[in-house]
Amino acid sequence: MASVARFLIGVALVAQPAAAMARTIVLSNDDGLTSNVKALYEALKAQGHDVIVSVPCANQSGMGAAIPLGRAFGPLGEDCRNHAAEAGEPGAGPMTRAGFENDYFYVDGTPVMAMLYGIDIVAAKRWGKAPDLILSGPNEGQNIGTIVISSGTVSNAQYAIARGIPAIAVSASASSVDDEHLANPTSQTVARLTVELVKALEERSRGQALLPAGVALNLNFPDQFDGARWKLARIGTYDAIKVRFAADRANSPDTIHGSGALPGPGLVIANNADAPRDDQKDDESVIIRKDIAVSVMQPAYDHQPSTARRIKRNLRGLLDK
Structure with missing residues (x-):
């Protein structure tokens, strides 16, 4: 993982002026239609990216990587959050709220189900291939410490890198909620800074993948942005x-x-x-008290090869039977 850290430090986490390459992006989350996802979609589109939004119908915070197998999709029993779709609409499809008909989709299911719908149905139809990047969030509340195990925002990123798609989980403060106007100023700031990170990765990619294979990022923004700097962090053991x-x-x-x-x-x-x-002190729960935390994630639960070799030696007598 040291090489990955060097890669990110080399990115410098601050984009320098350069021509950015347009990317295909699936934007998902675990909250549904929010001010945060609207702001990030608009910021990405302004940079020329082709973006699909595919989010859960209802807030699914804390559902982690849940995928209820065998569930049948019937008509919606009630309206989606912020009227993304109305009761009686299909269980998955384009949003029907005025102004969100293009590029916006919903799924009456978990965060991972919504993200997979974006990849397997919408992206496959539009691009004929997987997207260049999965952005999961920005979540309404930080995902820091061991609670990431239960985070749908983070689980989306985990599923994406398991499929070989670069992914970034993005989380803002809980103060970013705005169900009345979908126009929280915090959402705008988070969107601008997230695009800044994507630009920085793009400049180092030379047209290739935005992140090394098997790597995702967990990006968390502080409650206040004044004086905040980009910091490489780790998920760590300290829980706020x-x-x-x-x-x-x-x-x-x-x-x-x-x-x-x-x-x-x-x-x-x-x-x-x-x-x-x-x-x-380098744990993201500590870093986000005043700075922007960027943590490097590996896929799923597999440990480092060196540790696996050590356990293999310790179990030599058992494993050789």
Whole structure:
């Protein structure tokens, strides 16, 4: 992974003026039609990229890599988020909200299902091939630390690189929500900076793949942008928030999502009151306190070959049977 880090450092994470190559991009997320996805779509189109948006009908945060096999697609039982499509419309297809008919698609399913619809159905029809890049997000809330295991935003990127498609998971602060106008100013800033990163990768690609094979990025923006710099980070072990099971959600003393929660057992998300250790200073949960965190991800769960060889030696007597 050291070579990947050198590659990204060489990119310098700040685009210099140059002619960018138009790319084919599938833009997905786990939130549905949002201010963030609209802003990023428009910013990418302004740079000449050919973009398909394919998102879940409803907010699917926390669904991770779920793919309910064998599920039949019937008509929508209710409107999609922000009226992307109305009740009674097919379970997947072009959005029907005025102004979103072109390039925008929805799926009444999980984040990965929506992304795969964009790749296997829409992209295959439009381009006859896989896209050059998958952008997943920008999420309404950062995906940092071990919670990425449950993130649909991150799982989309994981599925993409498993298929050999360069991918970037993008997450903004929770303050980027705007269901009334789909025009949150934070969305505009996140979109501009995300395009800046794509430009930087493009300039080093020389017309080839934007990222090395088997590599995805987890990009997280801070709550405030003043003075924020691009920083190479790692997912790490420090969690800014913790997920735990509470006996009574409504009366949990440390939950940040407990107001109005129904009494009884369930999951709560709590702030981490512990300060990070010195060896966690490069963790993205720490970096995003004031800077933009760019973490390098490998596909799925496979470990480094050197570690696998060590385990093989440790299990020599067993594996040779």
